[in-house]
Amino acid sequence: METPKLTHVVLVSSPGLGHLIPAVELAKRFVLLYNFKVTVIAVTSQTSRAETQILDSVLTPSLCHLIDIPSPDITAFVAQNDAVVTRLCVVMREARPAIRSVLSEITPRPSAVIVDLFSTETIPIARELNILGYVFIASHAWMLALLLYSPVLDELVEGQYVDQTEPIKIPGCKPVRPEDVLDPMLDRNDRQYTEYLKLANGVLQSDGVLVNTWEELQREELEVLREGGALSEALNMKIPIYAVGPLVREPLLETNSSTELLVRWLDQQPSKSVVYVSFGSGGTVSSEQMKELAWGLELSEQRFVWVVRPPTEGVADAAFFTTGSSGIDEVGKYLPEGFVSRTSEVGLLVLEWAQQVTILGHRSIGGFLSHCGWGSTLESVTNGVPLIAWPLYAEQRMNAALVAEGLGLAVRPRVLPTKKVVRREEIAEMVREVIEGVEGVKGNRVRERVKELQKSAMKAVSKCGSSYVALSQLANRIAG
Structure with a gap:
């Protein structure tokens, strides 16, 4: 009798609890719901007590395999006053050789790599190794829509976004007030803005996008992102969008x-x-x-x-x-x-x-x-x-x-x-x-x-709920 194929998924997380926690929760779902083998590559800041606690308490060997890559020394590549977004992008860029080495050597060979927003430069590595590459957006669909449309806005909008007198329009979505734009958009002359535009383009190179929201919460925004939607048409975007949230922690059984x-x-x-x-x-x-x-x-x-x-x-x-x-x-x-x-x-x-x-x-x-x-x-x-x-x-x-x-x-x-x-x-x-x-x-x-x-x-993530079904569709595609 033929042994069932073991599906191996690798998740890549950049430093910060906002990136690490949802990646860990996604990893747990793949293991508990689909019996996948999951490896989490966590590039950690080495300064956060909270990061260490999350990794130690949740990623047990019986559940997931953890590979902790210490944050590379980036002092030669950033200025002292560079923003967090710039630093995260540079950290993950400099971590690419270590990530490539892991992906090339771990067994069984991964069927898919799922990276967070700051790790999109790992997608070309997955391509070279003939591994499916997905991006996991730990935020919501409206934010994803603004991110993906930003390279177009970069050409359409003159001057600083925060100086605009009208809300910033995104096809099919609620417009964004100038004062509410994402941090990298606050100053188009700052290095983090250039890095941000690279992230937007990196997402579009993937085989699909997972979003930490659910269908009933943001149906309109999700529809404009999917094939046939207004934003998808504007960007000629044909990659699937999976609403798999909410991915949140359960209380830890701590005794401190x-x-x-x-x-x-x-x-x-x-x-x-x-x-x-x-x-x-x-x-x-x-x-x-x-x-x-x-x-x-x-x-x-x-x-x-x-x-x-x-x-x-x-x-x-x-x-x-x-x-x-x-x-x-x-x-x-x-x-x-x-x-x-x-x-x-x-x-x-x-x-x-x-x-x-x-x-x-x-x-x-x-x-x-x-x-x-x-x-x-x-x-x-x-x-x-x-x-x-x-x-x-x-x-x-x-x-x-x-x-x-x-x-x-x-x-x-x-x-x-x-x-x-x-x-x-x-x-x-x-x-x-x-x-x-x-x-x-x-x-x-x-x-x-x-x-x-x-x-x-709660309904979305329960059996037969919208997020449960979306994640199952993705799991089936990964398992082939």
Whole structure:
């Protein structure tokens, strides 16, 4: 009797939790649903405690094979003030020899390579080795549409995007306000813009694109991307688009003392009474904004868990490549005098990083003041937690526009937090809105809408749901 063919899939992830976590969750689906052998090639920053925890706790040898490639030394190829997008692109470019070596030597021979957005230069390597090459977009379909149309916009739009007086049009999609464009589009003279355009072209060289969304959430955007859709026609794009999300983490079974203390504190709070405040693994705010945020939380008179790190001035993603080793005394000097003692009974400060899925899944959490990274947004939705949208960098302004205005999942400040300091009174008002919620007001409508989409998300990934079917179609194509 002939032995069944073992299908081997390789996933390539660039540094950063926003890239690594969804890649890990995708890997788990291939193993658990289709019994594929999966190898994850993770190019890691070597500075993130959170990265290490995710890899150690999730990628067990029985589930996936992990190949950890330390981030190459790129000091000769970047300037000190180069943006994160530039650095990520250069890191993954310099990692190509190591990735090529792995793909050439691992057994059984991979049937497909699935790369994240910053790893698209691996697609030509897959081609040379006669391996199918796919791109996994860890964000949503509207962002993908803007990305793919950007080389056309580069020719059509004169001057800076942020100086345009009209929204930026994408065939078949909702237009994008100039202030909501992706970070690399903020300055067309910056090196990250050139790198960004290369990424867009790299996606189009693939055999298909996976998107971390689901059909019912973004049907219109997905249809314009597929063959026959307005954007697909404009780009002469014929590659399949697979909506396979939401790909989110499950709570980790951790026993470290800080997580235990946090959960014990949450256990003592009333249901849906706590606002969780976190700007992701890379986000930071200014010292003035940090003080206003503290005052706003105190004025709201609501319970809170706040993941704090030292402020920075003018660089919202300053923590992306840092180690995160500050102590409570260092952080405390940036908070209002007496804040820690005054709020000790209603608030909890967590240094640098926390087990976010454990927190969001707790019954006491009633709202999430978030940087609107797409992974965090999906974790909030799948736990039925309404959002306060506080975008900082990358595609987060676009995400905030989508969740607040397009989907009705969030309240948001009247001005972009990266443009102007959000004052304590407005912060207190937003926190009360999502936690207290009064019948007929926006906070209540947001909570109801989140519950609707929580059910929709769970249905999409369950057996016979839209994302389950899409991933099965891809798996069948890979298995041949």
